[in-house]
Amino acid sequence: MEYGVLDKLVGYAIRRAQIRIYQDFLDALGHLAITPPRFSAMTIIQCNSAMKLTELASAMGIARSGAVEVVNSLEKLGYVTRTDSATDRRAFALALTENGKQAMHEITAAIEDHDARISARLTKDEQFELRRLLDLLG
Amino acid sequence: MEYGVLDKLVGYAIRRAQIRIYQDFLDALGHLAITPPRFSAMTIIQCNSAMKLTELASAMGIARSGAVEVVNSLEKLGYVTRTDSATDRRAFALALTENGKQAMHEITAAIEDHDARISARLTKDEQFELRRLLDLLG
DNA sequence: TATTGTTATACTCTATAACTATA
DNA sequence: TATAGTTATAGAGTATAACAATA
Secondary structure: OOOHHHHHOHHHHHHHHHHHHHHHHHHHHHHHOOOHHHHHHHHHHHHOOOEOHHHHHHHHOOOHHHHHHHHHHHHHOOOEEEEEOOOOOOOEEEEEOHHHHHHHHHHHHHHHHHHHHHOOOOOHHHHHHHHHHHHHOO | OOOHHHHHOHHHHHHHHHHHHHHHHHHHHHHHOOOHHHHHHHHHHHHOOOEOHHHHHHHHOOOHHHHHHHHHHHHHOOOEEEEEOOOOOOOEEEEEOHHHHHHHHHHHHHHHHHHHHHOOOOOHHHHHHHHHHHHHOO
8 A cells, every 4th residue: 555645744644643542542531531632621620720711722722612512521521610700700710520630530540551552662762852843843 | 821741741742733733734725625634535546546445444544434425525526536446346446537636736735835834843854753753653 | 892601503524333235 | 244335323523603791
């Protein structure tokens, strides 16, 4: 099978890697109904107290309507809650529920296993170098 | 804004890079209705004559039903055609139309520009190293 | 006027499962 | 029986645009 110009493109190498990684992610976390954007959202909510939904969207690089969907799904799972903002009656203060905080222990551990698994063929130095090169893109 | 564990994950670095690259891809090729999977499909069809749809699906790493959709959209754009297989009456021989071959000149040039743009901050050696490290994943 | 969250709508990408024609 | 392509269905992820409430 020939892949032509695809083999020479940095973008395609990233795409291929991402497809494999996404699959391993879902295999490792699908049973908890956690997907990459959901994990990103929970982590960002956990690290930044009383975030507004618009701030979450911006941090994730997605549209506000997309953040609504992510938060809806996490609320449905019982991991995230919308509470009233103390300073802006239009806004919500996003927070993890107790259930969500509990789950984050298991989820984060599974994510770290997953990340170690996908980068197992790289030395620590190579992993660092890979992150550095990726961050240089864009 | 804090990103917690996300900053340490190889998988998240790839995800971030992929989002930026995807955006640049669509900015550069959206006017031709070309998306990453569509470009992959056209390239693979171009390089491998008389492919079956099932082979295309396998080469792209997606389900047969997904390949049907990609080929449908490319057929609608006038870039790809299903012709009868000479050897198997169940199967089609996929091929680029004349229109598709013409378009591939412009599309491939735009893709190469795009790929050069996203990797502009890396030296040639770094680009090679990045592809090597990405291929080691998975 | 501008911003916050929401809804409506639409499109892409992906999967599984069942179907038909053929092998 | 197995394979090739298709369709039906579903779900995630994304976007734009319009809206009500509030700033």
